[in-house]
Amino acid sequence: MTTPTHFNNINNLNDTFVAYPVEKALPFFINECAKKYPGKVAVKFNHSSFTYKELYESSNKLAKILIDNNIKTGDIVGLALDRSPEMIISLLAILKSGAAYIPLDPEYPKDRVEFMLEDSSAKILLTSKKYHSHFISNATEILIEDAFEKFTDYTAEEPTIEVKGKDLAYVLYTSGSTGKPKGVQIRHFNLVNFLLSMQKAPGMTAVDKILAVTTISFDIAGLELYLPLISGAEITLTDSNTAKDGRILFDIVKNDGITFMQATPYTWRMMLEAGWEKKLPLKILCGGEALPKDLVSKLTSRTAQLWNMYGPTETTIWSTIKHIESDEEITIGKPIANTQVYIVDENLNNLTDGSIGELIIGGDGVAAGYLNRAELSAERFIDDPFSATSGSKMYRTGDLGKYSENGDIICLGRMDHQVKVRGYRIELEEIEHALAKEPDVKQAVVIAREDTAGDPRLVGYVVLKEANENADFKTHINKWQQALLAVLPEYMVPDDFVLMDAIPITPNGKIDRKALPKPDYNVVARTGDYLAPRTEIEKQIAEVWQELMGIEKISVTDNFFELGGRSLVAVQIMARIEKLTGKRLPLATLFEHSTIEKLSIVLDADSKSITWDSLVPIKPKGSKMPIYIVHGAGLNVLLFNALAMNMDDEQPVYGLQARGLNGVDEPLDVMEDIAANYISEIIAQNPEGPYALAGYSLGGTIAYEMANQLMTMGKEVKMLAVFDTYAKQTDIFDPPVKRTFNRTRLFFMKLFNSFALLAEDPKRTFEYKNELIKRRIIRAFWKLRGKTEKQQGFFAYDNEIDEASAKAKRNYFQKPLNITVDLFRAKKRTFYMDDYEFMGWKKFALKGVNVHDIPGEHNTIFAPPNDKEFAVVLQQCLDRVSKQ
Missing domain, CATH: 3.30.300.30 (ANL, C-terminal domain)
Known part of the structure; x- marks a missing residue:
């Protein structure tokens, strides 16, 4: 098949060089515009307005106040103000002082704002009397009202400090539901290049009026606030409540002569629902997520221009743009000025033939990396192999894309939406x-x-x-x-x-x-008498269960697990219940309260009575010696339910879930501390013992340290079982030469092993390698960007806990113990190990290793039908050791 002609010229799309004063910082352009349009209205807010001259002079005075408070070039200032002209003045003043700002939306969670202030080492917190002493930090607090009262002591000329293009302009933290926020460092030249490019296309002039609706904690607010101020345009600034009301926004656009507006698809839908039918002289930008096809015809018929925008925070707001006409393919267009976008495979080969690959962005928009996150920066901000400029970086977006027939870029969404079927x-x-x-x-x-x-x-x-x-x-x-x-x-x-x-x-x-609801594959049959919900809370729970489990009628006495409930649907159910009731329950609540009737009683209880203990009673009743199973890296103890249900009726089974799942308790990052925390809860429940311990994957190492501590305390450990855990000693205590040699050797051994596995089972090996890459990209994505809404639901903090657990594993020096280890080894292997027979445990278990092969591979040993055989083997081992 002949390669289409346009694919042979893809590289021309990245010929985007445009000269601009790279050494100039943003205040230079705003000051020049203010001098050109001194009497023109710059900002309107409710019934007040500020001219360009007033904005210019006020920001100059406030900048001098900051300088008098020892702010120097490179310092960081936190800004926590409600949306107002004073907020804009403060942003400009911080930039003119030579400092960089952190935008802090006061509506954001208090602990999140405080983390940003601490992580950035912000020198000053510029806020208002409304939020005086609200945020706890080491930053010196300056109230905007007090600063404005001092304006008479300062002249209106520009500060004498020189701000350069390479200086930092702002640090924007990408919020997320997993892990802690990461601060993206944007320099002045990043921002200036973006704004000058936007000034040309989509285009803005002094006759434009823009409606600014975006919180300053979202990077696209930079376009709404700064593009008008370098163009002589007028900003109509909304407060936070107005920004959420499509009816009011539509009225402002219609009645105030707004000519330019930027928003997400959701905001455009709100405005359309407000009765927007007639065409308006409005240029609109749509971004933040994929532009839905149904919106195109509605928006193009009602506006002067529709532009589709794409770009991550790490490459300065928008990196590609596309003027969308009605009835054409929706693409994200082409790169803006001095920006390069490549579509690459896993080896960074440039895919110019229309194949699907990862979007990687280079050029003058690429940020200076993440603040205080050198390792993360190195992972996502990589050397640019396509650039002739030494030291150039490019950013791995984690988005999939390909070229369309006209050479535009089609964004196919996140790589973490890849699945295997x-x-x-x-x-x-x-x-x-x-x-x-x-x-x-x-x-x-x-x-x-x-x-x-x-x-x-x-x-x-x-x-x-x-x-x-x-x-x-x-x-x-x-x-x-x-x-x-x-x-x-x-x-x-x-x-x-x-x-x-x-x-x-x-x-x-x-x-x-x-x-998205479950399809009606068929109606699930149920047995026994049906008892309808009797209370409002039972009705709510029943509706959630029925929808998410796809069962038409569920009795309040039906057992979740007997109905086929699994961990995935359990997460969805509990998250939905949290939204309905405002109460977050531990996922493990379902073990003890597995019917609608029992769960409703828990929800009716006082929130303070809900506990997030690490010890979870999966199957607590029975006369036999209980077994305590430690979670793996996935943190989900519901994995062990099927295993427990297939064991003897008299066999008690407990799980141990990680500390920190509630988003309140700080996760532990020292192996000894993790083990001690679990032991304290086990002893509180079972003070005498003897004890049978087990752990899955990472949990095997935790269980080993738990055994060590229990034995040191003089307690009897009858059994230590590890479920497909590899015992690898940390190398951080090795000499650098030895560590480098061993890591190099391991790299090549894994490489050779991959070829051997590829020859033996090419399909499965390819799947496994792809899965590894996908997981790494997913992990990096959630670390960097995360979700814009507040952390909520179940396992919302799992990435943060995973990081803490990984740190604990890296720093844990494992010592040999006078104990026997029962190794439950998955039969199917898809990765390299130095020791396939004993998985590294022989040198640590001085009394020997008993190996038990179980069906499946690492991630499927608990899945049906493997769980049944696994349970039989585990029960036999427990019965054997309990008799010794």
């Missing part, structure tokens, strides 16, 4: 893109579901352009499947489809994939 690796966005082209499809979302364990299925959720009650849904499905088969491999065609009135979205306007 029937052994094939699939990019869901590619299916969505194809399905959305069908003439009767208004919007489509595709996910992989595994409602039946071991049977993952692709499900398409479709909103029709026109509802037709007389249409046969099966006819629709057949037509869609045939159309998809014409452009996609068979394994990428969804098995099931669900018609939706609307695709659910999160409060910040992104698609809520977790809220």
Whole structure:
């Protein structure tokens, strides 16, 4: 097949050089504009306004006050003010003082704001009387009201300090539900290049009026506040409540002559629902997530111009732009000035043939990395192999993309939306893109579901352009499947489809994939008498269970696990209940309260009575010696439920979940401390022993240290079982030469092993390697960007705990113990180990290692049907040691 001509010229798309004064900082351009338009209104807010001259002079005076408070170039100032002209003056003043600012939305969680202040070592916190002493930090607090009262003591001329293009402008923390926020460091030249490019396209002039709706903690606010101020345009600034009301926003746009506005798809939908029908002389930018097809026709028919914007925070707001016309393919267009976008494979080969790869961005927008996160910066900000400039960096976005036929870039979404179905690796966005082209499809979302364990299925959720009650849904499905088969491999065609009135979205306007309902594969049969919900809380729980488990009627006495409940749906159920009731329950609550009736009693209790203990009673009743199983890296003790249910009726089973899952307790990062925490709860429940300990993966090492501490205390440890755990001694205490040699040797051994596995089982090896890469990218993504909403739900803090656990493992010096280890070894191997036979345990277990092979591979030993055989072998071992 002949390669299309446009693919031979892709590199021309990155010829984006445009000369600009790279040495100049942003205040230079804003000051020049203020001198050009002194009497023109710069900012309108409610019933007040500031001219360019007033903005210029006020920011100059406030900058001098900061300088008098020992602010120097390179210092960091936190800014926590409500949306107001004073907020804009403060931003400009900080930049003019030579400092960089951290935007702190006062509506954000208090502990998150305080973390940002501490992590950045902010020297000053500029805030208002409203928030006086609200945030605890080492920063010196300056109140904006007090500063304004001192303006008469200062002249209006610009500060004499010189701010350069290479100096830091701001540090913007990407908030997320896992791990702690990471501060992205943006320099002045990053910001200036972006703004000058935006000034040309999409374009802004002094006649424009922009409606600014975005919180300053979201990087796109930089366009709304600074682009007008270097162009002589007028800003209409909304307060935070107005920004959330589509009706008021539409009225402002319509009545105040707004010509320019930027927002997410969610905000545009709010305004459309407010009755927006007539065309307005409005240029609009849409970004933050994929531009839905159904919005294009609505927005293009109602506005002067629609621009689709794309770019991560790490490359300074927007990196590509596309003027969208009606009825054309939706792309993210081409790079802005002095920006390069490449689509690469895993080896950073430039994919210029239209293949799907990762979007990587280089050029003058690339940030200076993450504040105080050198290792993370090195992982995501890599050397630019395509640049002739020494030291150039490029940013790995973690987004998938490919080139369209006209050379534009199509963004296919996050790499963490990749799934595996029937052994094939699939990019869901590619299916969505194809399905959305069908003439009767208004919007489509595709996910992989595994409602039946071991049977993952692709499900398409479709909103029709026109509802037709007389249409046969099966006819629709057949037509869609045939159309998809014409452009996609068979394994990428969804098995099931669900018609939706609307695709659910999160409060910040992104698609809520977790809220997509289970298809009606068939009605699950149930046995026993049906007892209907009697109270309001029982009704709420029943509705959640029925929706997420796909069962039409659930009795309040039905057992969650007997109905086929698994950990994934348990997470969804408990998260939904939290949203409904405002109460967050530990996921392990389902072990003791596994019916609607029992769960409702817990929810009716006082929130203070809900505990997040590490010790979880999975199957607490029975006369035999209990076994205590420590979580693996995934933190989910519900994995052990199927194992417990397949063991003897008289066998008690307890799980140990990590500290910190509630988002309040600080996770532990020292192995000895983790073990001691678990031991304290075990002894409180079972003070005499004897003890049977077990751990899965990382949990095996924790269980080993627990055994060490219990034996030191004089307690009897009858059994130490490790579930597919490799005992690898840390090398941080080795001499550097030895450490380098061993790591190099291991690298090549893993490489050779990969070739051997590839020859033996190419399909599975390819899957495994792809899975490893995907996990690393997912982990990096959640570390860097995260979700914009507040952390909530279950395992929302798992990445933070994983980091702490990994640190504990790295620093743990494992000593040999006078003990026997029962090693439960997965039969299927997909990764290299120095010691396949004993998995490294022989040198640590001085009394020997008993090896028990169990079916499956590392991640599937607890999955049906492997769990049944595993349970039998484990029970036999427990019975044997208990008799000794």
